[in-house]
Amino acid sequence: MIKESPLFWPAHMKDGSLYVLDETLIPKKVHYIKVRNTQEAVKVIRDMKTRAFGQFLVVLNTFLLELQNGRALSKEKLIEKIKETAEALNNSRPTFPFSEVTSIIVGWAQKASAENLDLIPFVTKNIHGYLQGIRYRRLERVQKIAALIKDGDSILTHCNVSGELAMAAAICKDQEKQIHFFATETRPYLQGAKLTAWELQKMGAQVTLVADNAIGSLMADEMVNKVIVGSDRSCANGDFANKIGTYQIAVLAKEFEIPFYVLTQPSNKIKSGEDIPIEVRDPQELLNFSGKRIVAGEVKGFYPGFDVVPSDLITESIAIDVN
């Protein structure tokens, strides 16, 4: 039995509502936000209360909410509602391929309607089965990551890998491998400082925080021998998008011949990295820290939320199929 990190499965249904871990409050507080409908789900996604895999979970569970909320509706109205939910979720953030998942759910609803199946239980059961499958494959991947990590490794990670890396670290600890992690801060949201460092420590791993600008120095001084990062979106040709900063880490890893591993959810919907739309977020998220402005009045900011790593910089992609 693998010890589970709260970030591994950050959203769950309980008593008819969806509870989403508010990752913006970690490490201060472990608090779950109650979500009851699509509108609230879109807000949680847009406000980045949860990220990456957490958003994927929110998307899937939102359909469970709307199936519940729509119990009294006619089949036609319910299908309409499911389509609207898919549309609203698809439009919540540009970089994420939510439509790849939402189209599956819409497909189930249409199939239930065409084949005259009982729509709500059919789609609900399928979503539950889908989630179980993903859960199983992610737990398998945690084992793969643990096997990849060798005694004596010093591993650099960036942003947050939603539980899997920390759980692999816990397995390595059980196996008495002596390992160490460097987590980047990951400005401006500080996911590395707030989530990754917290989570790795919680799972019993040794972790040291560094600024995003210290990577070249760490690598030149041979303080890192592996890079493991997650991905937000993958392409058919192996390119992937992840939190801003991942790309320059990959370039530096290549320069220093340090193996660069990425956890991906492959997709054939997007051909290559050039086709991934990069979300440019509100510069205020960069120019303010904890409500305090870090610059003088008129200074502008530029905050691309993600960057693209081309496949030739990747040593190995540790993939799971979530579709």
Add this chain to the structure above:
Amino acid sequence: MIKESPLFWPAHMKDGSLYVLDETLIPKKVHYIKVRNTQEAVKVIRDMKTRAFGQFLVVLNTFLLELQNGRALSKEKLIEKIKETAEALNNSRPTFPFSEVTSIIVGWAQKASAENLDLIPFVTKNIHGYLQGIRYRRLERVQKIAALIKDGDSILTHCNVSGELAMAAAICKDQEKQIHFFATETRPYLQGAKLTAWELQKMGAQVTLVADNAIGSLMADEMVNKVIVGSDRSCANGDFANKIGTYQIAVLAKEFEIPFYVLTQPSNKIKSGEDIPIEVRDPQELLNFSGKRIVAGEVKGFYPGFDVVPSDLITESIAIDVN
């Protein structure tokens, strides 16, 4: 007449005291700290109230203070005091070559003594002359930087170049060159956000702040065509040390074939980058942001204050001799 940035000459004598610009309060407040003796000077340096060239100015001016304070002392006691001052300043921060400057002052004092010159006026006059020479050469370099910058340039800079880059930008503006700057935040002290962005804007330049992790993305998207940075310490072979993060910018610039310029104060005292001692600063400076802790309890931090850029990554070194 070049419009002068407050960061160009951040320490000056007035009414027998040294006034040092408190750069940690910028951009909120332009405040000067009164320094009366070596002990207070060492504190200003160690607390990074001023940096790089500002620290160099503090070092030189501290001797003017101690010459004043030692008016009543015998020649022997005064030379002893000057040596103690040199020693205290040399030990204030490991990465800086203060001894290269302090040894010159000690030399003047010894010369005055050996040749039976009037010690205080002799050394004071020499220090003033030395400072004037540096001022002149730095103003010359501002012109060189302005000439280097072409119409249409988009220039990336890191940390803060103590006035010169911003003053060059003001000259470019007078020449009606359309130019733009990207300033990195420069975690953890945020010199880029607090000093560089403020200073460039104050001098009328267009500046956009980016996180330290966005450099690879900016370069891949061809948003930067020149890099100009300062240096804290230079070596005989052309290597230099500067604020942590400079090295990875240099590696990325090479990867993207973007010219990389550095302002240096060459020295033959240190052979190569390998011989520069790198100051590892208190991790608390990283683990706290604007007085707020950004990590959970036990997480460690690693904060090397500087890194070394080898000469083969430098397109051109724009040097002035300050010794």
